Amino acid sequence: KKGGFEHYMLKEIYEQPEVFYNTIKALEKDTRLPMLRIPAEITVVACGTSYHAALVFRYLAQEYSSKRVSVEFASEFKYYTPPLRDMVIAVTQSGETADTLTAIEKAKARNCSTLAVTNVLGSTVSRSADWTVFMCAGPEISVAATKSFTGQLAVFMGMVNVMADGKFTEVLAHAHRSIERVLPQEMGAAVSLLLSATEMFYVGRGVFYPVALEGALKMKEISYIHAEGYAAGELKHGPFALLSPETPVVAICTPGRTYGVMLSNVKEMKARGAPVIGIGVEGDTEVESIVDVFIPIPEDHQMVQALTVSVILQLLAYQTANALERDIDKPRNLAKSVTVE
Ligand code: M6R
Secondary structure (H helix, E strand, O other): OOOOOOOHHHHHHHOHHHHHHHHHHHHHHOOHHHHOOOOOEEEEEEOHHHHHHHHHHHHHHHHHOOOEEEEEEHHHHOOOOOOOOOEEEEEEOOOOOHHHHHHHHHHHHOOOEEEEEEOOOOOHHHHHOOEEEEOOOOOOOOOOOOHHHHHHHHHHHHHHHHHOOOOOHHHHHHHHHHHHHHOOOOOHHHHHHHOOOOEEEEEEOOOHHHHHHHHHHHHHHHHOOEEEEEEHHHHHHOHHHHOOOOOOEEEEOOOOOOHHHHHHHHHHHHHOOOOEEEEEEOOOHHHHHHOOEEEEEOOOOHHHHHHHHHHHHHHHHHHHHHHOOOOOOOOOOOOOOOOOO
16 A cells, blocks of 8 residues: 555655646646636745645745735634735645634635635635646645645745746656755654754755755654744744754755855854755765765755755755654644644
8 A cells, every 4th residue: 555665644745746747747738727817916824734834835826927825824823814915725635624614714804816725626725716727746644744745845836936937847847856866865864863862953044944944844743843934044043052962953945046155054054063964965065064964965956956946855854754664654642634723
């Protein structure tokens, strides 16, 4: 049943190149998407991993289009509803998360148009929303969301491509190959650095900030190590007090506008004794020389790097949890779908 893999989570991680490819292809055939005439102001509501995918969308939409995207936790939206934009998008793998369903009802009551992004055909959310776009992830068994996150990113990146008049069609068409390349990544040295940790940080900037949040969620969910994701610039506004040789940091240092400042941040963390696992592009000796463990990803467009770094962080969480002999597919205290408030 697990297709030769030790856990569903690993099987689902390995399915991601196909999930991304299939979702992008399905979107291309979905002629309704351009017809949606994605409005100027969008609010996205979601929980957990789906919320992180929505944050990635916000960064990309801001950078590559003139749309205004705000993102809300569905659980907050119910009680503290902001002024609503033209369209509310509900993102939910299961399509059954109670808070997200309530949020969409609220949006309908306020006369917003509604779009569901989900993985489950016939799910409650798909019946409530005006429009539904499906991610083609297939059934996700492991409690930890992996391939559904990639499916959500595919939908959002496809939407950004529509907003940007097709500028990223080529980038998205080959992205699955970069994901394939990071799957066999050997994580032994990074895992060894984490095995005795009880707390750790993940830091990134821009689109890699929500990627860091998602990496930290994966780590705490399945390994039970207390992992916090931070926008790298925020670390010195408090969390620096916690840095020591016992608090490893995973730092995402990809090329681009924030590369230089990320490198300075890493040096500051090292100066406070924190062991650093750095993620950067292949051959980046500058990053490699200042971190304790270097994990390379292929050089690519930042959208694709958001995908490959996410996969690396899933593998890091998986391999750490496996070394700690955790119950990976069914972590303690959690259910796959949260159908109560
Ligand atoms: O089915 P949904 O996408 O609405 O679920 C939302 C969260 O419960 C879910 O993403 C949760 O955070 C995952 N277990 C994280 O891996």
